[in-house]
Amino acid sequence: MSARRVILEEGKRLSESLLWTLQRRFFEVRKLRAWSEGVVPHYVSSHPFLARAYGRLAVGYLRDERETIDPHEPIYCIELGAGSGRLGFHFLRQTLAALRLPALRDLRLKYVMTDFAPGQVDELAGQAAFRPWIEEGLLDFARFDAEAPAALHLLHANTRLAPGTLANPALVVANYVFDSIPQDVFRVEDGTLCEALVTLSTDREAPDLGDPDLLPTIRLDASFAPVAGPDVYGEPALDGLLEDYRDRLAAAHLPFPCAALRCLDFFRRLTGDRLLLLSADKGFVHEESLLDHGLPGFAIHGSLSMQVNYHALALAVRRSGGTALHAERRLASLCICALAPGRSGDGLAETRHAFAEAVEAQGPDDFFSIKKGMEQAYATLTADQALAYLRFSGGDANIFLGLFPRLMALAPGMDDETRRELCAVARRVWEMFLPIGEERDVAFHLGLLLACVEQIPAALDLFTESLRLYGPDAATLYNVALCHHRLHRPEASREAVEQALALEPGHPGARRLHLVLQGEPATTATGGPPP
Numbered sequence: 001m002s003a004r005r006v007i008l009e010e011g012k013r014l015s016e017s018l019l020w021t022l023q024r025r026f027f028e029v030r031k032l033r034a035w036s037e038g039v040v041p042h043y044v045s046s047h048p049f050l051a052r053a054y055g056r057l058a059v060g061y062l063r064d065e066r067e068t069i070d071p072h073e074p075i076y077c078i079e080l081g082a083g084s085g086r087l088g089f090h091f092l093r094q095t096l097a098a099l100r101l102p103a104l105r106d107l108r109l110k111y112v113m114t115d116f117a118p119g120q121v122d123e124l125a126g127q128a129a130f131r132p133w134i135e136e137g138l139l140d141f142a143r144f145d146a147e148a149p150a151a152l153h154l155l156h157a158n159t160r161l162a163p164g165t166l167a168n169p170a171l172v173v174a175n176y177v178f179d180s181i182p183q184d185v186f187r188v189e190d191g192t193l194c195e196a197l198v199t200l201s202t203d204r205e206a207p208d209l210g211d212p213d214l215l216p217t218i219r220l221d222a223s224f225a226p227v228a229g230p231d232v233y234g235e236p237a238l239d240g241l242l243e244d245y246r247d248r249l250a251a252a253h254l255p256f257p258c259a260a261l262r263c264l265d266f267f268r269r270l271t272g273d274r275l276l277l278l279s280a281d282k283g284f285v286h287e288e289s290l291l292d293h294g295l296p297g298f299a300i301h302g303s304l305s306m307q308v309n310y311h312a313l314a315l316a317v318r319r320s321g322g323t324a325l326h327a328e329r330r331l332a333s334l335c336i337c338a339l340a341p342g343r344s345g346d347g348l349a350e351t352r353h354a355f356a357e358a359v360e361a362q363g364p365d366d367f368f369s370i371k372k373g374m375e376q377a378y379a380t381l382t383a384d385q386a387l388a389y390l391r392f393s394g395g396d397a398n399i400f401l402g403l404f405p406r407l408m409a410l411a412p413g414m415d416d417e418t419r420r421e422l423c424a425v426a427r428r429v430w431e432m433f434l435p436i437g438e439e440r441d442v443a444f445h446l447g448l449l450l451a452c453v454e455q456i457p458a459a460l461d462l463f464t465e466s467l468r469l470y471g472p473d474a475a476t477l478y479n480v481a482l483c484h485h486r487l488h489r490p491e492a493s494r495e496a497v498e499q500a501l502a503l504e505p506g507h508p509g510a511r512r513l514h515l516v517l518q519g520e521p522a523t524t525a526t527g528g529p530p531p
C-alpha cells in the first residue's frame with residue numbers, strides 16, 4: 001500500500017514552480033553548513049586545478065583587452081553563487097602571481113564573491129582567511145540574486161555596480177549555479193513546442209514549506225501541453241531562441257535555462273558587453289545531447305540541481321555576434337564554457353589559446369577523471385610520485401587527505417631531501433586551503449606528517465592553526481606539547497600537556513610525557529617509553 005501523498009502544486013510552469021522556493025529556503029537556512037557538512041558537493045567545481053584553469057583564462061582575456069583597460073579603475077571578477085568561497089580563494093591564490101607579471105602589473109583586479117542569501121554573504125565575508133585581501137582591496141562581497149538580477153552593492157568598498165558605472169571589461173564566474181536556478185523544459189515534436197507543467201507532491205503529512213529538508217521528499221511529475229503562441233515568455237531574446245529550437249530540432253526534450261539567460265543579459269548590460277563569463281556545471285553544449293533523451297533528471301543532494309543547457313547559452317551569445325568557447329570533445333564530469341557576448345572570435349586570440357590549453361587539452365575535467373583513477377593507486381605510490389601528484393594538483397587539500405595514510409607510511413624512510421620537499425609541498429597545501437569548518441582537520445594532519453619527518457617548528461605552527469580553528473583538543477595539545485619538548489622548551493611543553501590532561505585525564509601519551517617532564521621514569525605510569 002503506498003503512502004498518501006500531499007499535492008503541493010499542480011500544472012505549474014517549471015521555472016515558476018515552488019521547487020525553486022524550496023531550493024532557496026535550503027540555502028538560506030543552511031548557509032555555509034551546506035558545504036562544511038558535506039551536504040552539497042563542491043569539490044569538482046572549486047578545486048585548485050580548476051581555479052588555475054580559470055586564472056589562465058582570466059589572464060588571457062585581460063591580455064586581449066589590455067589596450068582598452070583603464071589601469072586606474074578596477075577590473076571586476078564577479079562570482080555568482082560563491083557557496084563555500086573556495087573557488088574564489090583558489091582563483092586569487094593562483095592568479096595573483098600572474099597579475100604581478102610586467103604585462104599585467106598595473107591592473108587592479110577586484111574579485112567580488114556574491115550569493116543571493118544575505119546570511120550566506122555575511123558568513124563568507126566573515127572568513128578570517130579573506131581579511132588580508134579585503135584590506136588590500138582585492139576582494140569584496142555583494143548580494144546578487146540571479147533570479148532578480150540588479151545592481152550590486154559592494155560591502156567593503158561601498159560602491160554600487162550598475163549599468164554604465166564600470167570603466168573596464170569584467171569577468172563573471174558561475175560554477176554550479178545555473179543548475180540551481182529556475183529552468184523550464186520544452187518538448188519539440190515536428191514543429192510543435194510543448195512545455196512541461198509540473199505537479200509536486202510529498203509524503204509528509206503536514207508539509208512545512210519553510211523546512212529546508214522538505215526538498216528531498218518532493219516527487220515531481222510532469223505533463224506536456226502545447227504553448228499558447230510565439231510569446232512564451234514575452235521576452236524577444238528568449239522567445240527568439242525557442243523559435244530557433246522549434247525550427248531546427250525534429251524531436252527533443254529541451255531544458256531551457258531561462259534564469260541563466262536573463263542573468264547573462266543583465267551582465268551584458270552591466271558591462272556594456274565587455275564581459276567574459278566562465279561557467280562550469282553538469283550539462284551539455286552539443287546539439288546532439290538534445291536529441292531525444294527524454295525528460296531531464298533532477299539530482300537532489302540537500303539542494304536540487306538540473307543539467308544545464310549550455311548549448312542555449314552559447315546559441316544566445318552567437319546569435320548576437322559574440323564568441324562561445326567550449327570543448328569539442330565530450331567532457332565526463334563537468335561542462336566548461338567561456339562566453340564573450342560582445343566579442344567576435346578574432347579579438348580573443350589569447351583567451352582562445354588559454355581555453356585550448358587549460359580546458360580542452362588538459363583541463364579540470366581530465367584532472368577529475370585522473371584523480372578518480374589515482375585514488376585506487378594511492379597505496380602503491382612512491383614518495384616522489386605522491387609529492388609530484390600533490391604539486392601537479394596545485395596543493396589540493398582533498399588529495400592530501402587521501403594520500404595522508406600513504407605519506408605517513410613512507411615518512412620514516414624518506415631521505416633529507418625528500419623530507420625538505422615534503423615540507424615545501426605541505427606549506428603549499430596549507431596556503432591553498434580555505435578552512436570552512438569541515439570535520440577533517442587539514443592542519444592537524446599536516447602537523448602530524450611534518451612531525452613525523454622531524455620538521456618540528458613547521459608542525460608546531462600547524463597544530464597551533466588546528467587549535468585556532470577547532471578549539472582545544474587533547475590530541476592536538478599533546479602534539480603541541482611534544483613539539484615544545486623536542487624544541488627543548490619544558491615550560492611550554494608542560495603547559496600544553498597539562499591542558500591536554502585537563503581535557504582528557506586518561507590520554508596515554510600525555511600522561512607519559514607529563515611524567516617525563518616531571519623527571520619521573522615514564523614506565524611507572526603507562527608501561528611504555530616516552531614517545
Ligand SMILES: C[S@@+](CC[C@H](N)C(=O)[O-])C[C@H]1O[C@@H](n2cnc3c(N)ncnc32)[C@H](O)[C@@H]1O
Nearest residue numbers: 027042045081082083116145146147175176180
Ligand atoms: C550548488 S551551489 C554551488 C556553490 C559554488 N559555486 C560551488 O561551485 O561549489 C549553488 C549556489 O548557488 C546559490 N544560489 C542559489 N540560488 C541562487 C540565486 N537565485 N541567485 C544567486 N545564487 C543562487 C546558492 O546559494 C549556492 O551558493
